Amino acid sequence: MDSNAVLQKIKDRNQSFGEWAFKLIVPIVFIGLCGIGYHFSELPFIFVLNEVIIRLARNSFLVISLIIPVIAGMGLNFGIVLGAMAGQIALIFIANYSLEGLGGLLIAVLVSTPVAIVFGYLVGLVLNKAKGKEMITSMILGFFANGLYQLVFLLFAGTIIPFKKEGLLLSTGVGLRNSVDLAGVRYALDDIYKYRPDAFPMLTIPVVTLLVVALLCVTLTFFTKTKLGQEMRAVGQNMHIAQVAGINVDRTRIMAVIISTVLAAWGQIIFLQNIGTLNTYGSHEQVGLFAVASLLIGGASVSKATYKQALLGTFLFHMLFIISPMAGQNIMNDSQIGEFFRVFVAYGVIGLALLLHAWQSKGKKQSLKSS
């Protein structure tokens, strides 16, 4: 046999197995799951579509906020929980001053930005001390920040921090209530223009919110072509080489985290204006986890993520959200089973994606070594 052919065969066997399949396996499995779930849920198509679009508009921003740290080689930034907190602080602020409507929402965005920049800077400082272990560090940072957040809003609210508006504080006068009503800004963004196609009366599309997401995607694409974007890509691939080339690695990484945190703050505001109530002590808790799961389901990895993957992943993840209770009900006669399954899937996919990444990077290391 021709010697090159034999070599090619060895190579193909490795590559087709190693790279190609792994890359797409996650989205393919989830498309399959969604298909099966949709079939068994027996929900009308338009209903599912409508729900998915609403959730896509609501969650995409948060998911996309994860992309830049991935580009900068910092893995999945579970620290967006802090960004979400910044967003919530801003929302509590506007609720306290009874600011309403789109104006109120914009003020919330303005207030959240400096807070998120400070948070992002602090997270960035810590992550620079923990190079190579960014993901677990940012996750633990999230838990830690949650403790501080509770301290501030349970103990300082009403004592150190004065609150103006009645009904925000607990009856004792100390600590914030469990839920904050955001009626003033509810749908402030979604309701600017909602498209209701005549053919499908059940369908409403929050055009402006989706436009905001689209704008973010465009900005992100633009960003990767800028000087800073190129620096982040360089830092993401090899910190040492970037350093020698004169790039300020630590600063670049901090920038990446700040951008991510600010985007997460805005994302959380968009998310909550759609929900309409703020669960003071709970809304931010799952943000990191769900955003990460969404991104991974879209086929992203710890070292590579695009906004397309983010959108696809958000779509699939929330599709599963919508159909799994009904599917569970119809198959097992118990909607809880579907719910359990969904939770299992959310955590499972994170584990799986991390495992696949470890696998892939092992292969990559081997091929790089010889080059």
Add this chain to the structure above:
Amino acid sequence: MTTEYLLQIDNVSKEYSGNRVLKGVTINIKPGEVHGLVGENGAGKSTLMNILFGMSVIHDTGGYEGNIIIDGNIVNPKTPKESMELGIGMVHQEFMLIPGFSVTENIKLNREVTKDNLFSRILGPKMKTLDFKKMGKDGREALDKLGMSIDEWMPVAGLPVGYMQFVEIAREIDKENLKLLVFDEPTAVLAESEADRFLKIVRKLADLGIAILFISHRLDEIIEITDNITVLRDGEVVSNLATKDADVHKIAELMVGRKLEQTIIKKTRDEREKEDYILELEDLYVDMPGEKVKALNLKVHRGEILGIGGLGGQGKIGVANGIMGLYPTTGKILKNGIPLPLNQPKKALDSGLAFVTEDRRGVGLLLDDSIEHNIAISALQIKNKFLKKLANINMMNEKEIRQHALEMIKELDIRCTGPKQLTRRLSGGNQQKVCIARALTLDPDIVLVSEPTRGIDVGAKKIVLDLLVKLNKELGMTVIITSSELAELRSVSDRIAIVFEGKLEGVLAPDASDVDFGLMMAGEYGKEEVS
């Protein structure tokens, strides 16, 4: 005096936590001069370069004394960026290229051509868009200057090693203000033909008026290319001489500070039993990127030293890696007539093979672990050596490991502060000795050694080679040495196999003529496989 020299390193001293690694080093370089810097590993060359390049490792450890003077001005760069702005460029020993970027992106790394856009006007220059068209043009220009024909948008990952070196140079000459270019062991990874081409380019650059500081272990190269030579030993300048007054022996002597014996050891070739093969390779294919082996047949006599030579990229490195199962392999490997399972490093080790890798720092050593653990780890895993039972649980026998390590350190003359020292802190030659010590701890009957002297200075080179010969003579170990340096192979081997395009081109005796070796390496020997 102020304008005559481009670069003056004036009385520079540096201390790492009480350990003085540079003592009053003074070097002067004129524009257009090629200045050689030689010295054993640990002589302080790298530290000097780090100072010149403003690396943070210098300033994090308390800075240095003395001055760096460029064009008569004291500059003392504190960051790589500062020294780049001063016109100092560096081609590194390990490639400083980002694998996922294209050639152009690497050439333009952190010096990208940018253009303004709406956001950059508001948010500052960091938000400027990259002008890929212009970058490509500049990249092309730099590559053309070097006579490189590769596509400027090729990704760097997967380029042959020689090309990467040229991409590094292209990056440096693309800098408009380049005044001084530092080459750190530039030819260590190049095959001989590539090295020749490379040296021509260095000369050409010097003729353009760029001062060049050339660090190399290959002394013939230094003699060939430089105008002046500075010899460092133990952090001190021992000599500063014009190349025309120097020869290889003189420099080697200055570097090592002791008389070097002729490295060629005349071998008495006893007639062995011809049919006693310890290792037979049949139709071996190894998919090692850049070093592919295609249908190689080779038989190794028991108790011989077999050299494997050939040009870079022809597959010689792949042979040993394939035998050890480190890269996907097909074909047949017989050890003592028994087939060896492929692609299973543990089986290979079990069957009495030991491997000293060419990639010392990458896969050869646990860099952040001590010398003693590095020496013991393979034997611990494979041979269950150094274990003691404690309540039926296997525990490391630290005492035995320590004792063994001390023996090895003494035997192989590993220069270190003690068995507890981290291997990262050792110089290249001593790291190599630790690798060999570990291989020996396995009590193998075949030792495969890849590029044993790459990036090691002359003194250590000799010790390593002598050691391999000693193992062969005294312990009867079969040694298979893969090396890019033919002279080295010829000095120690009983037979030398030349690999060309992944196949065995032929086997020669070490005293065969240069012409035969040359023809074989170029794949034009004509004869069919001899084995």
